[in-house]
Structure formats: structure tokens, C-alpha cells
Amino acid sequence: MDMLLGVVVMLVKMAVVLGVALGLAAYMILLERKLLGRFQVRYGPNRVGYFGLLQPLADGLKMLLKEDIIPDGVDRRIFLVAPAVVAGTALAAFAVVPFGDGLTLFGHRVPQVVVDSNVGLLLVLALSSLAVYGLALGAWTSDNKYSLLGGIRGAAQMISYELALGLSLVPVVMHARSLSLSDIVAAQAGLPFALLEPVAFVIFIIGSLAETKRVPFDLPEAENELQAGFHTEYSGMRFALFFVGEYVNMVLLGAVTAIFFLGGWHGPFLPPIVWLALKVLAVPVFLIWTRASLPRLRYDQLMALGWKVLIPLALLNILVTGALLAAGV
């Protein structure tokens, strides 16, 4: 009986997390279009529903009804699977993201996380590096030079910045003394790690900008040089899957940043879930703001920044943090 209840609770939690993640991602697209519009002194979409609130539904319907073109010369199986890899890994990473301290329902303790893994941080990093397969394979099998260039750029960029991203999280683990996301949040009950480790925080934000392939690191899909980069040949729902993957990734990034650096659901006055929502949304808004503000980096600048600046800086930061912790400050 208890086991059955456990399965039901697990299914409900998965449904809630999936629904929230996908819904947020859909409205993230609207938010981005609205905000970008206002940044460029124009209105965003405002025709479908009040303030364009039904725009994501209209877009989704349009994408569903569009023809799913599979060009000649593509490697069919991989071509069909690649978008799902991008969206799937982004969604899967939500499994380890905690949303609160846990509830007590009918005398049962229900943790507000699908899987409270004790290596949650590693899982997040592993899944975010898996996403590069969807991108690179989709680009390679498209049999298109622009796709291929985009895919190569994407693979190189994501592998390079994965290192800086991982290294920037080491000080967090050193402070929290745990790889579990719940424990990391618990360790920030006093001071969020963004204040404690500002350098790691900045490196993490830059690295995750590159991980989500967003301006100023959107070289894999650089519109004005590569058409659409790795998803040039995709259309219809498969293109939408790439898109969903990108925006779920944005939300995931917001959640992960909130948990690793911004103190999760800890905050004064407001209920914990509101604090978490605010922090999770703050990051995508910053990403959109960045998209409106900064030009795209050149490929060599991107690589130089990653290998010559971010990684040494992250290593140095680890040493300093270790020294401070050892000295007992």
C-alpha cells in the first residue's frame, strides 16, 4: 500500500514538474518577445488574447499543423531523434531540482523534488552536457554546411564552457559539503552563495549563457552568418522541440542559479515558493536583457574567454576558497 502511494505521489510530482517546466518555457517565449519588443521601443505580440497571452498556444498550434519536412540526404533516425535529445535532457534535469523544504501531507513527509539525489549537482551538469549531442548530431545529420558549422561551433563552445561551469560550482560544493541540491539550499539559509562567492557566480552566469546558446554566445545559430545554424533543416514540431529545449533550458538555468547561488527558497517576508519563483524568473529576464544589450562574440574571442580567462579564474577561485576554508574564516 505504501509503495503504491509512493508511486502515485511520484507520478503526481512528475506531472507537476513537467507541466510547470513546459508551461513556464512556453510563456518564457512570450516574455522574451514582449521584453525584447519593449527594449527595442516597440510592442511585442499583443494580438492573440489580452497582452498576447494566448500567443504561445497559437504558436504551438501552428507548429503542430506545419509540415514536418525531412530533407533528402539526412540520416533519418538520428535526424528525427536529435531534437528530442535537446528537449529531453533539459526536462530530465528538472528531476533533481527541489522546490521547497518538503511538505507534510496526511502525516506523510513528501519532499518537494522528484528525485532528491545525493549527486544532484553532477546530474545537472551531466544532463546539460548531454544536450550537446542533440545539437551536434542534429547538425551533422542535416547534410547542410550551415548546420554543420553551427553544430561544430555548438559542440566546441558547450564543451569549453562546461569546464568553467563545473569549476565555478566547486566552491559551492566546498561550502555546502554536499552535492545534493536540497543540502546546497539548506547551506544558504544565512547568506546566499552569490554574495559569498561573487567570482564563481559571475563565471557560472557567463558559462550558463554559453550553455544555453544565447546572445552573446549564440554562435551555433548565428542568424546572420549561418541562417539558423544547427536547426536550419528542421521544421514543424521538430523545430519547436529545439525551441522548447532552449527555453526549458533557460528556466532550468534560472532554477539552478537560484539553488546554487541565490539561496533557493530562502528569503524574508514572502512565502518560500514565491521567493523561489522570483529568483527562477530573475535569471531568464536577465538573459533576455543581455540579448537586447550585447552583440555576438567572435568565435576566437569566445574560445579565448573560455579557456584563457574563465577556466584559470575559476581554478584560482577554488584555490582561494580552499585556502579561506582551511584557514577557518
Next chain:
Amino acid sequence: MADKKQGVVGAFLDGAAGLAGSYAATMTHLFRKPVTEQYPEYKRPLPARTRGRIVLTRSPDGKERCVACYLCSGACPVNCISMQSEVGPDGRRQAAWFRINFARCIYCGLCEEACPTLALQLTPEFAFCKDDIADFVYEKEQLLVEHGGKHPDYDFYAHAGVAAGGPKGSHIGEDDPVDVKSILP
């Protein structure tokens, strides 16, 4: 790039200031009123000489100005104007039928420039979509309007052409008819 003598800290501060500047610029734009005009709700008043849908105007006395001279048809670079001339009951030339294919028209306005009687004029109206491309072929009845367009007071036949309702020499500014035999050498 930064000056060569500039140190790491200076370069870092320079870069940070540059980034902050661009973020600040977009932030100020965020609070500016959008310049977009919401089209179907707000239609910008267009200048009178905007080149849109073509009409055939009438003189102040309500008669058709068009004398079916074919000049517009000849001037049209895409051959979208066709007509057939005839002589009307009052002895004036007029168009038996007059047809403009707006699906082909490029709204260049050359027909309007060619028109000697100011009959054919382009109007600022530009939004007249149709579901069927055949509906874009406008006949004379659809083209004729009940006013004089941009030149409401102009009357071609008051200056030239067949003088209707008066003898020869009754046009404005026209000399009296001369008996050619009286000016023989």
C-alpha cells in the same frame, strides 16, 4: 582595444563600464513609449498624393472627365489598364468600358501623370484585399467616383474639347472663331 599601457585592472574596468553602458541603454529604452503605430486601430493619415487605388473622377457638373484617349493605357508599364472608346450622345468621347487590373497594377502613378483631363487619379486608399484574384479587375462602374478628387474645380470641357451647350468659342479664354477666308493673303 584598450591602450597598451593600461593594466589588467584598467582593462577590466573599461570592459565593465562598456557592458554597463549597453545594459543601461536598453534599460532606458524599456521605459520609453513604443513608437509602433497599432495599425488597424490607428490609421495614420496619409498625404493626399499617396499612390493607392485608382479612381475615375468627374468634373464639377457631374459628367465623366475621362475622354478615353488611351494615354494612361499607353503609359502603364505593366499594361493593367484597358478600355474601349466611343462617342457619346453629346458628341464627346467617352469610355465604352474601362478596366483596371489591380492585381497587376504597381501603383507607379504614370497613368495619372499621363491623363490630360485629370480624370484618372490615384487615391491614398491602399487596403482593399480580396480572396479571389479575379475580383481585382475593376470595371468602369467600380472606378467612377462622384467627386473631382484632388482637383474638384477643374472642368476639362470648359477649356477645350467639344463645347457642349454652347457655340464655338465659348471655352474659357478662347478667341472668337475666325473666318479663315478673311485672313487669306
